[in-house]
Amino acid sequence: xxxxxxxxxxxxxxxxxxxxxxxxxxxxxxxxxxxxxxxxxxxxxxxxxxxxxxxxxxxxxxxxxxxxxxxxxxxxxxx
Amino acid sequence: xxxxxxxxxxxxxxxxxxxxxxxxxxxxxxxxxxxxxxxxxxxxxxxxxxxxxxxxxxxxxxxxxxxxxxxxxxxxxxxxxxxxxxxxxxxxxxxxxxxxxxxxxxxxxxxxxxxxxxxxxxxxxxxxxxxxxxxxxxxxxxxxxxxxxxxxxxxxxxxxxxxxxxxxxxxxxxxxxxxxxxxxxxxxxxxxxxxxxxxxxxxxxxxxxxxxxxxxxxxxxxxxxxxxxxxxxxxxxxxxxxxxxxxxxxxxxxxxxxxxxxxxxxxxxxxxx
Numbered sequence: 001x002x003x004x005x006x007x008x009x010x011x012x013x014x015x016x017x018x019x020x021x022x023x024x025x026x027x028x029x030x031x032x033x034x035x036x037x038x039x040x041x042x043x044x045x046x047x048x049x050x051x052x053x054x055x056x057x058x059x060x061x062x063x064x065x066x067x068x069x070x071x072x073x074x075x076x077x078x079x
Numbered sequence: 080x081x082x083x084x085x086x087x088x089x090x091x092x093x094x095x096x097x098x099x100x101x102x103x104x105x106x107x108x109x110x111x112x113x114x115x116x117x118x119x120x121x122x123x124x125x126x127x128x129x130x131x132x133x134x135x136x137x138x139x140x141x142x143x144x145x146x147x148x149x150x151x152x153x154x155x156x157x158x159x160x161x162x163x164x165x166x167x168x169x170x171x172x173x174x175x176x177x178x179x180x181x182x183x184x185x186x187x188x189x190x191x192x193x194x195x196x197x198x199x200x201x202x203x204x205x206x207x208x209x210x211x212x213x214x215x216x217x218x219x220x221x222x223x224x225x226x227x228x229x230x231x232x233x234x235x236x237x238x239x240x241x242x243x244x245x246x247x248x249x250x251x252x253x254x255x256x257x258x259x260x261x262x263x264x265x266x267x268x269x270x271x272x273x274x275x276x277x278x279x280x281x282x283x284x285x286x287x288x289x290x291x292x293x294x295x296x297x298x299x300x301x302x303x304x305x306x307x308x309x310x311x312x313x314x315x316x317x318x319x320x321x322x323x324x325x326x327x328x329x330x331x332x333x334x335x336x337x338x339x340x341x342x343x344x345x346x347x348x349x350x351x352x
Binding site: 063066 | 275
């Protein structure tokens with residue numbers, strides 16, 4: 001039990017959290033890209049609108065993933 | 080007001096003040112003063128301000144004289160006009176139907192200020208202004224007040240009495256969620272910009288410092304690894320340039336979306352589906 005009180009364990013937690021967030025971001029943005037590419041394949045004329053929406057949605061998902069990165073940074077920096 | 084070079088890196092006292100361990104102390108311990116020294120962030124923000132104001136006012140004067148209105152645009156007008164038109168037609172008009180002229184100055188200011196500070200922050204040796212939580216908090220709070228001052232009673236009606244759900248759900252779930260939502264939306268704006276910029280800079284710094292880490296282990300490893308590291312750093316730099324534009328656009332777009340959500344409403348006669 002005492003080993004959990006080491007500061008290094010919080011560093012470990014922060015790093016693991018950031019890594020999991022990267023997985024989440026990868027899956028999420030991959031789904032967005034898949035949907036966008038499928039939609040462009042169906043209707044190439046709408047490709048500009050689809051691209052704009054894809055970038056907007058990807059920024060949302062990336063924002064959430066970066067929340068987790070900030071939480072990880074706080075876990076590491078605030079001991 | 081005096082230059083900090085008077086302190087000679089901490090070895091000299093000047094005018095009753097001395098520099099100790101990076102903080103300025105008064106020689107008389109009872110004297111209270113505010114240290115308003117200009118930091119690197121402030122210098123970069125002032126530089127961005129000067130560039131932005133001089134550029135935009137110069138272009139606006141040219142438009143007033145008719146250059147770009149009756150004749151073809153010249154010089155910086157060519158570069159800035161498509162960007163302003165983009166913000167007006169893709170960000171302001173779709174989200175703020177009807178009242179976009181009122182909000183366009185604020186949206187354009189936020190877009191260009193964030194963009195210029197993002198791009199400056201990428202130059203080596205500059206200050207990471209947009210990666211500073213204080214800067215993004217101020218921008219988020221200003222956006223929060225702009226959104227707050229454009230709300231109408233439909234907005235507050237939806238928050239306190241969300242239509243289309245049972246009354247139990249309305250009071251127990253939708254009320255806290257919607258009230259929190261008023262605050263979490265600007266909060267997400269703040270953290271999104273801050274985290275994107277900080278993460279990009281940390282990645283670039285990590286690749287460069289990896290050279291020194293390898294170098295301290297073994298001089299050959301340091302030299303050998305540096306081409307890889309520099310290549311990766313350049314790759315991330317290119318991505319960061321794209322992220323600089325995207326984050327400025329996202330902040331502006333989401334602010335416009337939230338302002339639009341604040342004063343829309345009155346479409347209760349249509350069926351929600």
